Amino acid sequence: MAGAIDMSRVSWPDVAEALERGVIAVLAVGAVEQHGAHLPLTTDADLAHGVARRIADGLGALLLPPVAYGDAWNNEAFPGTLSISPETLRAVLEDIGRGLIRMNVEALVLVNGHFGNREPIALAARTLTGQGLPVLHLDYPRLEALAVQICESEPAGSGFYHADEVETAMMLALRPQAVDMSRAAAEYPEFPVTFGHEPMQLREFNTTGVFGDPRPATAGKGEALIAGIVEASLQLVEAFRLRHKGHEVTDGNAQ
Ligand SMILES: [Zn+2]
Numbered sequence: 001m002a003g004a005i006d007m008s009r010v011s012w013p014d015v016a017e018a019l020e021r022g023v024i025a026v027l028a029v030g031a032v033e034q035h036g037a038h039l040p041l042t043t044d045a046d047l048a049h050g051v052a053r054r055i056a057d058g059l060g061a062l063l064l065p066p067v068a069y070g071d072a073w074n075n076e077a078f079p080g081t082l083s084i085s086p087e088t089l090r091a092v093l094e095d096i097g098r099g100l101i102r103m104n105v106e107a108l109v110l111v112n113g114h115f116g117n118r119e120p121i122a123l124a125a126r127t128l129t130g131q132g133l134p135v136l137h138l139d140y141p142r143l144e145a146l147a148v149q150i151c152e153s154e155p156a157g158s159g160f161y162h163a164d165e166v167e168t169a170m171m172l173a174l175r176p177q178a179v180d181m182s183r184a185a186a187e188y189p190e191f192p193v194t195f196g197h198e199p200m201q202l203r204e205f206n207t208t209g210v211f212g213d214p215r216p217a218t219a220g221k222g223e224a225l226i227a228g229i230v231e232a233s234l235q236l237v238e239a240f241r242l243r244h245k246g247h248e249v250t251d252g253n254a255q
Pocket of ligand 1: 035043044113114161162163167
């Protein structure tokens with residue numbers, strides 16, 4: 001394994017050397033958002049950066065400091081949640097991307113840890129790809145299949161993982177000291193019929209902030225989930241690199 005070039009540890013001459021060889025960048029995008037009583041507010045950024053680190057390790061890529069804030073509007077009714085607008089997130093990603101273009105980074109891999117970020121990420125990716133920086137955006141690929149295999153509890157909604165067994169297990173693997181299992185409790189809220197079809201604060205129908213059952217989570221399950229996500233991510237990065245090898249990216253190629 002090549003090992004990441006972690007910007008929190010290296011200096012500019014190290015980056016210059018990597019650029020000389022040709023390098024891609026990996027950037028995690030998280031959120032500052034409630035995750036029940038047993039997980040910290042930085043959970044999404046912690047998980048995304050942990051996954052991004054392993055992807056960057058596998059690629060020998062430049063690991064950027066994470067974007068810790070995201071669009072967490074629908075959790076704002078819980079104290080501690082601090083959301084930025086989708087326009088702000090998109091602008092932040094495009095600004096970072098412009099810097100990467102100036103440095104001649106070959107491509108950018110975005111590792112998203114929070115559902116609400118998907119739209120601004122996809123739009124920023126489209127802009128940057130059009131400007132000559134190919135962007136691959138990942139949302140924990142293969143997670144649904146892995147969760148079925150590895151986890152014991154049912155998710156609260158299909159593909160909906162929030163402060164549940166999945167996220168708690170991944171936190172136990174990455175930052176066990178930040179998890180308080182003595183406060184972990186299950187909640188399976190009843191989703192309003194129009195959920196997903198109108199803007200809605202989650203606190204209207206959820207009291208604890210947990211969606212599902214975090215109690216069966218273990219660090220071992222978290223390791224298995226992360227390993228599966230990283231493997232699926234590296235396969236996508238490989239396909240992405242092959243697709244961009246040897247031909248210029250044009251607007252028509254952007255998604
Ligand atoms: Zn989360």
